[in-house]
Amino acid sequence: MCGLIYLIVHKISIKALLFLAVVPLLPALGLFVTIYFYSPGQDLHFALVLFTRMYVYVTVGAGFTMTSNPLALALSLEQNWHLPSKFAYGSLAAFNMLPKIKTAIFTIRTAGLMRGIVLSWWSPQLYFKAILVALNWSENLAQAMISHGFVEDQPRTFYHQIKITMSDYSWLIGILLVIQLPIWLLP
Template structure:
């Protein structure tokens, strides 16, 4: 499915389920998401991580609403707990076989967002590993001078912000040197197809979800 359509579908489903409590619809979305990931040949280890990592958050929500409230409501507790898995698995469906480059290109070509926004998203995603490496270097440099910069140290983040500003300036210069001009028409090197079948499948999925959402409550 087209990356933009996948993103919009996941966003709409998550938004609708956040506005209306429906435990049974949550279960249907979870089953469909797991089925989609299995069809897309997700690794079993990765799928298990997707199920285990959100468990603590889901269990905390359930325990708070079921055991630590004056009026316990099991249905409401289960509904909010399973909602955690809805958010996790729908985003996993989008991110599983969609690269950052394809997603940025789809935003520009299919949703007709400004190219500076699409390239900004791509730049932000690609700069994360560089920032993590820069933070490690800053901490090592600090320890060599007898300074331990903890995770919550303001000095660490101040230095990281300076590194980010320098990286942003270098990125802007690099884009200009490769011919990027804001507001100008750009050629498409790798087209991202948007077919009628993408809209059809998205409409069918939304129809099924909404029928269950309002029928099952």
């Protein structure tokens, strides 16, 4: 609920909120049905907990990705949470490749239609070709990073430093208290 409120406060579009509600529905229902109908205990409470947990993960992830700049998020994860540079820049590269992958899939489908081959959105052949294109891009990206002097496990300097302020810590503690106090106080 807090993740949903956070997204609404940051003025996420209704279309994006509906997308976040519909996409995890199938995996959440799968968890619910598996636990409730096919587990030895058939525990309704536990099935509901897992169902809602899927939406918690989705809304928290959306809170990170939809309300912040991807570059600032990657830099913050690297500088403040000490994630490896390879992971931070790899996730940033993957995020920036999404529009290129969409264009590549459109190009692959168009090329197939020119040859009389219909590649629908569920066609494994379409996604196999898209994966091959993405692998080629990843190799080019790795070469570009090496040619620009990126060396892993070496100390790095940052042009733009992202600091965590006392206000950020205050928000974190406040949100945790709002979430945890009712849990501690309930019988």
